[in-house]
Amino acid sequence: MSVTAVAPESPPRGEMPLADHLREARRRTVRAAAALVVGVVVGYLLSDHVLDVLRAPIEELGESRQASLNYDTVTAAFDLKLKIAIFSGIVLSSPVWFLELVAFVTPGLTGRERRAATGFLLAAVPLFAGGCAFGFWLFPHMVRVLAGFSSTEDTTILTASYYVDFVLRVVLATGIAFVLPVFLVALNLLGVLPARTLLRGWRAIVVVIVLFSALVTPAADVMSMFFVAAPMSVLFGAALVVTQVHDRRTARSLPTAE
Secondary structure (H helix, E strand, C coil): CCCCCCCCCCCCCCCCHHHHHHHHHHHHHHHHHHHHHHHHHHHHHCCHHHHHHHHHHHHHHCCCEEEEEECCCCCHHHHHHHHHHHHHHHHHHHHHHHHHHHHHHHHHCCCCHHHHCCCHHHHHHHHHHHHHHHHHHHHHHHHHHHCCCCHHHHHHHHHHHHHHHHHHHHHHHHHHHHHHHHHHHHHHHCCCCHHHHHHCCCCHHHHHHHHHHHHHHEEEEECHHHHHHHHHHHHHHHHHHHHHHHHHHHHHHHHHHH
């Protein structure tokens, strides 16, 4: 009587055991963490230069009135430099940890999902960078408008930590806002969000854009609100066109496939 050896079943192609997944996640996490540490160190070395840029609107105010940044505790200056270093480290290391995240997730996606993810990355990264740059350009104007409500005889003393938090919120808000239309296109490519749904709700979306612009800009500065709402509306219009073209192509290809 012969005994036939049975080979152990191998995982299906494109899959890997849980232990391999954990090792892969650990390896990519270590790389991302190392890039983050390097970015934080570089950000700390550049923190004085970043503060000089952020301090420029305050120095401009100082030409017409007394204006300065204020550190209200002994450790406030160090805490502020550390905050700038961490934020700068996240931004500087973002290409590394973002690519590591995509490389870990992509093997488990289908071909259609990979194409949607690739298109999302190619559009989202420059749009986010452009949105952050736009917010960085916008915040000095917002500072001048908000500080202009006080009399020239008064002294403008700004808490440094609050001031930097205000700038970071403006920069991040505009960066994220510029990426939101790409999310709509990605959901449409995945078949989750039809173009007709966006078309039916375009009025509500425009209202949301205006409200968001009003929240991130001074209430009395209508031009700043317009500068934020206008590019977001244009990006939403472009997303609406792309989703309509995609849905029409999909509808035309269905009879051929059948």
